Amino acid sequence: MYYAYFEAEHPYPNKETAPIILWLQGGPGCSSLFGLFYLNGPFQLQVDMTLRDNPGKWSRQYGMLFLDQPIGTGFSIAGEQAIPREELSLAGDLYRALQAFYTSHAQYQDRPLFITGESYAGKYVPSISHFIVQAQAIADGTAHLLKKPRALPADVEPPVFKLGGLAIGNGFTDAVEQTLVQAEVAYNMGLIDSRQRQQAEAIQTDVVELARNKQWTAARKRSDELLAFITNASATPTLEDIRRDKGYDAEDRVGSYLNMPAVKANMNAPKDIVYEACSKVVDGIMGHDVMKSVANLIPDLLERSHVLLYQGQFDAECGVASNEAWISKLAWPGHSGFSETERWFWRDAEYGQAVLGYVKSHKKLTHVVIRNAGHMVPHDRPVVSQKMIETWIESTKAEGDSDFAPEAAQQAQRYVAAAQQAATAAV
Known part of the structure; x- marks a missing residue:
């Protein structure tokens, strides 16, 4: 598996304990390196194929790990090993990769890992997180307390790292429940009229029936037809952000950049691999697994x-x-507590009275809606997404259950500002 690691620009609270964020792209079969150059990495790839500093980088005070998975994705080589066909095998491969990373870099083992990703990573993130939790529970003798234990390998080793938490952006986690509102969402967003809504609802009924009958491949195909119907009926370039006139990275800027021989050499990437932001081969192999839900893993994680x-x-x-x-x-x-919790406006002094989003938080679950953003929040609102992830990670460090609270990140932000000022003074 290919990975790229970037140390925190201003490690907080220090280099020995600053968390590490793992970013996983969706797909199935999309490369995490896309996120590195297009979303929340240290750089922003420009039209002229140059890099500039990303003001919203998630590596401002935390380490960032980008890992292409499953094998066959991006620069991760499948070789003679079969590409995983389902979530558990995929999580097993990723777990071994993480174990190898932390074993090879033992100095990171006291730095908690926060697993993050977007879109189809709404399945990847819970799956690998649950694998880690179960592996630890087996080692602790508490596996019997898990509500949804899975059939892990008998020789699974306990994790050599600590799971700090998990974050999912615009995730696809529970196919049936999410499909059931697809037509309603399109109608309420003005993409289709009432007659077209009825047509879309008929298609989504087919999708749900196929999924409930475990006709997974047919359900995925019909789901794609549902999205295509809404897209064509509305002439929307992409449902991922209804404001856009073209899809995200429609010109495949990231793919063009990562196929440059000099870039491959600088990144120590396999020179003979033709980089694809999203692998059609992996998508074809994993396609039958797309419509299976992993929402039942979330309670154990919470x-x-x-x-x-x-x-x-x-x-x-x-x-x-x-x-x-x-x-x-x-x-x-x-x-019950989460359902009854009031949603509140999220503001930040840097933006005056502007509302950045809406937050609902109870115990260990936090839900954030980011205003003026589409499917790829770190791309659309870079600095806001940076504030969100830093605020949330700092809030998790409190004793016991903790709510998402902006004040929890203020000390860290003051630390970063002071570090930047000191660096400027030193220069």
Whole structure:
């Protein structure tokens, strides 16, 4: 598996304990290096194929790890090993890769890992997080307390690192529940009229029936037809952000850049691989698994870790209502408390009285809606997404259950400002 690691620009609270963020792209089969150059990495790739500093980089005070998975994705070589066909095998491969990373870099083992990603990573992130939690529970002798144990390998080793939490942006986590609101979302966003809504609802009924009958490949095909119907009926370039006149990175800037021989050499990437932002081969192999839900893994994670679910408000594919559909049905001890919690406006002094988003937080679950953003929040609102992830990670460090609270990150932000000022003075 190919990875790229970037140390924090201003490690907080220090280099020995600053968390590390793992970023996973969706797909299935999309490369995490896309996120590195287009979303939340240290750089922003320009039209002229040059790099400039990303003001919204998530590596400002935390380390960032970008890892292409499953094998066959991006620069990760499949070789003679079969590309995983389902989530558990995929999580097993990724777990071994993480174990190898932390073993090879033992100095990072006291730095908690926060697993993050977007879109189809709404399945990747819970799956690998649950694998880590279960591996630790087996080592602790508490595996019997898990509500949804899976068949892990008998020789699985305990993690040599600590899971700090998990965050999913505009995720596709529960296919059935999210499909059931697809037509309603499109109608309420003005993409289709009432007659077209009825047509879309008929298609989504087919999708749900196929999924409930475990006809997974047919369900995925019909789901794609549902999205295509809404797209064609509305002449929308992309449902991922209904404001856009073309899709994200429609010109494949990232792919062009990563196929430059000099770039491959600088990144120590396999020179013979033709880089694709999203692998059609991996998507074809994993396609039958797309419509299977992993929402049932979340309650175990909420018992043992912190979970952030965030969405940009203009995503008509995996947006706010789509995710609230399954969040509202989560069976966990904090269900009632979370449901009854008032949503509040998120403001930041840097933006005056402007509302950056809406937050709902109870115990270990936080839900954030980012205003003026679509499917790819870190691309659309770089600095806001940076503030969000830093605020949330700092809030998880409090003793016991903790809510998302902007003041939890203020000390860290003051630290970064002071470090930047000191660096400038030194120059």
